[in-house]
Amino acid sequence: MSDWITVCSESDLTPNTGLCALLGGEQVAVFYCGKTRKLFAVSNYDPIGEANVLSRGIMGSIGEATVVASPLYKQHFNLETGECLEDTEHKLKTYPVRLHEGEVQMQAA
Amino acid sequence: MSKQRVVVVGNGMVGHKFIDNLINHEKADQYEIVTFSEESRLAYDRVQLSSYFSGATAADLALTDREYYRDNGVNFVLSDKVVEIDRAAKVVVTESGRKEPYDKLVLATGSFPFVPPIPGNDKEHCLVYRTIDDLGMIKASAKESKVGVVVGGGLLGLEAANAIKNLGLETHVVEFAPRLMAVQLDEGGGKLLRRKIEDLGVKVHTEKATTEIVVGKECRYRMNFADGSHLETDMILFSAGIRPQDELARKFELEVGERGGIVVNDNCQTNDKDIYAIGECALWGGRIFGLVAPGYTMAKVAVSQITGGDELFQGADMSTKLKLMGVDVASIGDAHGNTPGAQSYTYNDEIEQVYKRLIISEDGTRVVGAVLVGDVDAYGNLLQMMLNDMALPENPAALILPSTGDSASVGLGVDALPDSAQICSCYDVTKADIKAAVAAGCTDMGGIKSATKASTGCGGCAALAKQVMDAELASLGYEVKNDICEHFAYSRKELADIVRVKQIKTFDELLESHGHGLGCEICKPAVGSILASFWNDYVLKDEHIGLQDTNDIFLGNMQKDGTYSIVPRVAGGEITPEKLIVLGEVAKEYNLYTKITGGQRIDLFGAQLHELPLIWKRLVDAGFETGHAYGKSVRTVKSCVGSTWCRYGVDDSVGFAIDIEDRYKGLRSPHKLKFAVSGCTRECAEAQCKDVGVIATENGWNLYVCGNGGMRPRHADLFASDLDRETLIKYVDRFLMFYVRTADRLQRTSVWLENLEGGLEYLRDVIINDKLGIAEELEADMAANIANYQCEWKTTVENPERLKRFKHFINSDEADNSLAYVLERGQRRPATKEERVQLVELVD
Numbered sequence: 012m013s014d015w016i017t018v019c020s021e022s023d024l025t026p027n028t029g030l031c032a033l034l035g036g037e038q039v040a041v042f043y044c045g046k047t048r049k050l051f052a053v054s055n056y057d058p059i060g061e062a063n064v065l066s067r068g069i070m071g072s073i074g075e076a077t078v079v080a081s082p083l084y085k086q087h088f089n090l091e092t093g094e095c096l097e098d099t100e101h102k103l104k105t106y107p108v109r110l111h112e113g114e115v116q117m118q119a120a
Numbered sequence: 121m122s123k124q125r126v127v128v129v130g131n132g133m134v135g136h137k138f139i140d141n142l143i144n145h146e147k148a149d150q151y152e153i154v155t156f157s158e159e160s161r162l163a164y165d166r167v168q169l170s171s172y173f174s175g176a177t178a179a180d181l182a183l184t185d186r187e188y189y190r191d192n193g194v195n196f197v198l199s200d201k202v203v204e205i206d207r208a209a210k211v212v213v214t215e216s217g218r219k220e221p222y223d224k225l226v227l228a229t230g231s232f233p234f235v236p237p238i239p240g241n242d243k244e245h246c247l248v249y250r251t252i253d254d255l256g257m258i259k260a261s262a263k264e265s266k267v268g269v270v271v272g273g274g275l276l277g278l279e280a281a282n283a284i285k286n287l288g289l290e291t292h293v294v295e296f297a298p299r300l301m302a303v304q305l306d307e308g309g310g311k312l313l314r315r316k317i318e319d320l321g322v323k324v325h326t327e328k329a330t331t332e333i334v335v336g337k338e339c340r341y342r343m344n345f346a347d348g349s350h351l352e353t354d355m356i357l358f359s360a361g362i363r364p365q366d367e368l369a370r371k372f373e374l375e376v377g378e379r380g381g382i383v384v385n386d387n388c389q390t391n392d393k394d395i396y397a398i399g400e401c402a403l404w405g406g407r408i409f410g411l412v413a414p415g416y417t418m419a420k421v422a423v424s425q426i427t428g429g430d431e432l433f434q435g436a437d438m439s440t441k442l443k444l445m446g447v448d449v450a451s452i453g454d455a456h457g458n459t460p461g462a463q464s465y466t467y468n469d470e471i472e473q474v475y476k477r478l479i480i481s482e483d484g485t486r487v488v489g490a491v492l493v494g495d496v497d498a499y500g501n502l503l504q505m506m507l508n509d510m511a512l513p514e515n516p517a518a519l520i521l522p523s524t525g526d527s528a529s530v531g532l533g534v535d536a537l538p539d540s541a542q543i544c545s546c547y548d549v550t551k552a553d554i555k556a557a558v559a560a561g562c563t564d565m566g567g568i569k570s571a572t573k574a575s576t577g578c579g580g581c582a583a584l585a586k587q588v589m590d591a592e593l594a595s596l597g598y599e600v601k602n603d604i605c606e607h608f609a610y611s612r613k614e615l616a617d618i619v620r621v622k623q624i625k626t627f628d629e630l631l632e633s634h635g636h637g638l639g640c641e642i643c644k645p646a647v648g649s650i651l652a653s654f655w656n657d658y659v660l661k662d663e664h665i666g667l668q669d670t671n672d673i674f675l676g677n678m679q680k681d682g683t684y685s686i687v688p689r690v691a692g693g694e695i696t697p698e699k700l701i702v703l704g705e706v707a708k709e710y711n712l713y714t715k716i717t718g719g720q721r722i723d724l725f726g727a728q729l730h731e732l733p734l735i736w737k738r739l740v741d742a743g744f745e746t747g748h749a750y751g752k753s754v755r756t757v758k759s760c761v762g763s764t765w766c767r768y769g770v771d772d773s774v775g776f777a778i779d780i781e782d783r784y785k786g787l788r789s790p791h792k793l794k795f796a797v798s799g800c801t802r803e804c805a806e807a808q809c810k811d812v813g814v815i816a817t818e819n820g821w822n823l824y825v826c827g828n829g830g831m832r833p834r835h836a837d838l839f840a841s842d843l844d845r846e847t848l849i850k851y852v853d854r855f856l857m858f859y860v861r862t863a864d865r866l867q868r869t870s871v872w873l874e875n876l877e878g879g880l881e882y883l884r885d886v887i888i889n890d891k892l893g894i895a896e897e898l899e900a901d902m903a904a905n906i907a908n909y910q911c912e913w914k915t916t917v918e919n920p921e922r923l924k925r926f927k928h929f930i931n932s933d934e935a936d937n938s939l940a941y942v943l944e945r946g947q948r949r950p951a952t953k954e955e956r957v958q959l960v961e962l963v964d
């Protein structure tokens with residue numbers, strides 16, 4: 012298991028929005044849910060729109076799932092599993108992420 | 121088994137309907153169909169004939185085409201008239217000598233215009249109004265004429281009068297009877313209609329019997345009347361009624377009525393059991409039906425009978441509602457009160473020019489007829505009450521009295537209608553059909569239209585059809601449909617009301633009190649926009665930021681590769697050379713693709729996140745403001761050059777456009793808002809396709825509203841004429857705020873208006889007459905909005921905290937490494953997928 016790497020501090024998070032972190036050359040979209048205080052990390056690359064944009068999508072929920080909607084064509088991706096709700100063929104890579112002593116930390120997946 | 125041969129004589133509206141029904145019948149493959157038309161084209165929409173004068177083409181009017189007939193095995197022969205029926209041999213013969221055997225013969229020969237036997241009626245510019253070819257001749261004749269006379273003041277005559285008036289002729293209507301539309305209207309109704317039509321500049325002459333048409337002095341012809349008077353004209357259009365086309369029946373000894381018409385029984389059969397007659401040529405129960413709906417019913421009956429079914433024709437209601445030269449007219453049932461013992465209520469408003477008469481049964485419990493002129497809102501209710509034999513309410517007079525605004529509608533609820541009630545008579549759509557369509561998943565009028573065809577004919581049933589749909593949706597527990605999304609059980613409008621009344625300032629507050637879940641990309645931006653339009657708070661505050669689309673967060677439209685565009689405001693399209701130079705320099709420095717937009721401004725494409733603030737800083741310093749190209753908000757006010765330079769300009773369109781744009785810039789709304797101001801009627805700014813359009817006139821400014829380009833273009837409606845600037849601004853303030861408050865999410869003003877009950881009239885009532893008493897409040901809202909305006913980019917570049925977001929990575933200053941461009945026509949554009957592969961190979 013690889014080490015936890017700090018990508019930013021807790022104060023950099025704005026509840027209910029995403030940001031993009033560079034993790035060993037990979038672009039990772041990190042989301043922070045204000046209500047549940049949970050962090051999520053998935054690949055920033057939208058496989059349908061084919062651009063690095065997911066961190067800039069709107070976060071929300073569809074049924075029970077916490078999701079992000081792609082800012083390009085609005086498909087929803089489950090932040091927990093990475094799965095695309097509209098097209099299950101597509102699945103984002105997910106990354107372990109945690110809040111640790113005021114720092115947002117991730118592990119390379 | 122060999123196929124049965126069905127020959128259809130006449131390919132008019134009803135003949136075609138018969139064929140269409142038969143080829144869509146489950147037993148279709150047992151029949152071989154042949155149809156003959158005397159006309160040179162397949163069936164077209166005669167009802168909409170007049171639209172040919174306002175730009176519709178023959179193709180627009182077509183009800184079918186050759187491919188459709190061929191694909192369905194329908195044989196057709198055009199421009200060939202059937203002149204003989206050999207009933208013994210069961211063969212028809214055409215003018216050109218073609219012989220066609222039949223098993224079943226269907227006569228759908230329609231009718232022909234009656235031309236009174238007046239000496240001189242066969243002169244060159246004496247025409248009729250029935251076919252597309254007739255229209256061609258009318259157009260040609262109008263080119264060489266200044267004055268036109270329509271003989272006949274009935275329904276078709278008035279329609280014809282409107283047509284020649286629109287062709288620019290001085291128009292007269294000559295009627296034999298003492299009033300217009302004598303068949304459908306009573307005296308009071310006819311009188312008001314006449315007054316309204318004369319106000320429009322058409323001259324009406326009643327009680328005139330033409331005795332001869334001779335050569336004129338001032339005009340081409342002179343019509344002499346029995347009372348010694350005369351009228352000069354260049355063209356005469358006969359519209360003195362129609363006569364059933366029963367020539368074949370007479371010649372080949374089928375039974376015909378005393379005054380014409382091929383006699384048919386309830387099966388639509390003539391006295392020869394293998395010959396049917398349907399449509400306007402058929403006489404049933406001693407009556408001819410000169411409307412398309414009964415003809416369609418006959419077509420259905422004939423198909424049923426021929427295919428072994430048992431549908432019967434049982435007569436049809438001849439009630440009509442129409443707009444003649446913009447005047448609303450409706451006639452229901454026994455409009456003349458001929459029913460024994462009938463009593464009536466009359467409402468006659470000479471000021472507003474509204475006439476309504478309600479005729480009720482002797483015992484006062486049922487509607488038997490009605491005449492409505494000037495205001496036909498009651499048509500749907502009254503018609504349904506009559507057709508379904510429903511009991512009158514307590515105070516029947518209320519059915520025709522103007523509504524007092526707050527009183528609950530006195531009409532019947534659509535719930536009271538039986539399932540069999542016919543809602544759309546053009547397409548014979550019943551309440552049950554609409555309910556079935558809803559059950560099958562239709563939740564809007566678009567769906568209902570395509571599933572049932574309701575309200576795709578004359579359109580008269582649209583309001584009623586929508587009521588039935590809404591009631592059905594509600595009863596199925598479907599009100600959900602107005603819900604904005606799964607997180608809020610409210611429509612956008614309802615959410616807006618909640619936000620305003622409860623003074624809610626954040627999304628979380630609203631979600632907590634009125635919603636559930638976390639929200640989504642639908643409700644969040646919608647609520648964001650509501651919050652912004654009520655409180656005009658800076659949209660990028662922490663509590664609002666998660667509500668915004670990326671476009672709103674980064675104040676630019678995201679492009680396909682994840683970069684953004686930059687559109688500074690160029691109010692009215694006016695820009696100084698200095699500012700143009702700044703744009704050029706910035707574009708050059710950041711290597712941005714540059715394009716003039718369709719909205720008279722300049723778009724710079726391809727800016728990366730981290731570049732956005734740098735670029736905007738430069739632009740703000742040079743005096744630019746954001747153009748809000750990314751938001752659901754006011755876009756541009758397009759202008760033409762106007763009176764300052766243009767030799768035709770009557771007023772300063774650029775100046776006014778700039779004032780308007782400065783006033784409303786930044787206003788958030790349910791969808792984007794576009795404006796334009798033209799300096800004269802030549803309309804170079806295309807104001808009539810904008811949400812708000814302004815055109816200078818000799819006496820002020822004309823205001824147009826609710827136009828749209830885009831996916832479904834809509835011409836704007838003239839809202840008010842010859843306004844001064846202050847009044848115009850006042851109306852626009854109210855209009856915009858009313859729209860912002862009441863429209864649904866992503867509903868352009870065009871669609872909003874189309875869905876607004878009461879339509880344009882109601883809108884005028886609210887905006888101009890302040891019917892709801894909210895005008896002051898709307899103006900105050902707008903004033904507050906204007907006072908709170910800030911250029912979001914200015915605020916952003918001045919605030920270091922805000923700028924933190926404008927980085928691709930939170931933990932690195934690197935840029936997105938996956939962008940790739942190629943040069944085209946001297947500028948760069950994103951590489952295509954194929955090009956990328958090559959680029960990457962080159963780089964690697």
Ligand code: SRM
Pocket residue numbers: 677678679684685686687715716717718719720721722723749755756792794809810827828829830831832868
């Ligand atoms: C840049 C421009 C095309 C151009 O190169 O000329 C443009 C570009 C876009 N238009 Fe447009 N429209 C542009 C003028 C128009 C016009 C013409 C006009 O305004 O005179 C129309 C038709 C008029 C109208 O809206 O009634 C137009 C009708 C649309 C529509 C359809 C709206 C509709 O009601 O059907 C959309 C889609 C939407 O808004 O949902 C759209 C959406 C878009 C979007 C936002 C699509 C997107 O989500 O990326 C494009 C954003 C480009 C960008 O990043 O800036 N654009 N678009 C024009 C910008 C004008 C400006 O200065 O602001």
Ligand SMILES: Cc1cc2nc3c(=O)[nH]c(=O)nc-3n(C[C@H](O)[C@H](O)[C@H](O)COP(=O)(O)OP(=O)(O)OC[C@H]3O[C@@H](n4cnc5c(N)ncnc54)[C@H](O)[C@@H]3O)c2cc1C
Pocket residue numbers: 129130131132133134135136156157158159166167168169170200201202203228229230231249250251276279365368398399400401409410411412413415442578
């Ligand atoms: C200007 C105008 C406006 C109207 N507005 C309305 C309205 O608002 N609402 C409404 O309900 N109705 C309206 N009508 C009436 C409506 O158009 C008719 O009721 C409808 O067209 C009747 O259809 P049909 O098939 O019986 O006759 P038609 O449509 O007239 O078709 C008959 C066809 O048969 C052809 N034909 C005749 N004899 C022969 C033959 N021997 N051999 C071959 N072909 C032959 C004719 O040339 C014609 O093409 C309007 C009519 C006009 C002219």
Ligand code: SF4
Pocket residue numbers: none
């Ligand atoms: S028409 Fe389509 S492609 Fe062209 S700018 Fe508008 S949205 Fe983009």
Ligand code: FES
Pocket residue numbers: 543544545546547574575576577578579580581582
């Ligand atoms: S009644 Fe004419 S379209 Fe429905």
